Amino acid sequence: MSTGYKIIEKEGAYFLTFQIVGWVDIFTRKVYRDIAIESLNFCQKSKGLEIFAYVIMSNHIHLFARSSKGDLSGTIRDFKSFTTKKFLEIINSKIESRSDWMKMVFKYHAKFKNKQTNQVWTHENHAEHIFSQKFIEQKINYIHNNPVRSGIVVKAEDYFYSSARNYADTESVIDVIIVDFLWKTI
Numbered sequence: 001m002s003t004g005y006k007i008i009e010k011e012g013a014y015f016l017t018f019q020i021v022g023w024v025d026i027f028t029r030k031v032y033r034d035i036a037i038e039s040l041n042f043c044q045k046s047k048g049l050e051i052f053a054y055v056i057m058s059n060h061i062h063l064f065a066r067s068s069k070g071d072l073s074g075t076i077r078d079f080k081s082f083t084t085k086k087f088l089e090i091i092n093s094k095i096e097s098r099s100d101w102m103k104m105v106f107k108y109h110a111k112f113k114n115k116q117t118n119q120v121w122t123h124e125n126h127a128e129h130i131f132s133q134k135f136i137e138q139k140i141n142y143i144h145n146n147p148v149r150s151g152i153v154v155k156a157e158d159y160f161y162s163s164a165r166n167y168a169d170t171e172s173v174i175d176v177i178i179v180d181f182l183w184k185t186i
Contacts, residue, residue, distance in 0.1 A: 005126045007076075007127045010067075010071070014130060015142075016063045016076070021106065023059045024059060026059065037056070051163070051177065052065060055161065056161040062142070088120070091106075106119055156168075161173065
């Protein structure tokens, strides 16, 4: 069921949330984070994805992004499709100790869609069009402080899987386009 959070402005920047079905904490394992990072990097290089901020949490990813090619929806679709295939390869291998449980959750959520045997990501991207400087700052701070609010780190820039590190001019796993505003930590 659609919630109305859709990508309408093809050239626009959006705050996006990609959630794993059933809130499965897939990203607690490095192998899955690496797949997501590799795919985001590919989308940047080959599909025109421009990332301004991101965070990879245990069961969801937040992005502030746009498409230089005007196809953000297509890029997200390709990202989710590629990562789903790679995640399922790991889950079906002998290295994932939670595979039986994960397969059960992904099969359960797939039953709501025709001809689908597994569903890893929710269909919604919770796309919010970014329209003002205040909204930009609000969303970037929200993204960066997600690990702080979750009690994972004290300072946002200490979380390795976040663009807060880019904004603090520290080593990071994904390059971003820095948005000019005053950097603040909670």
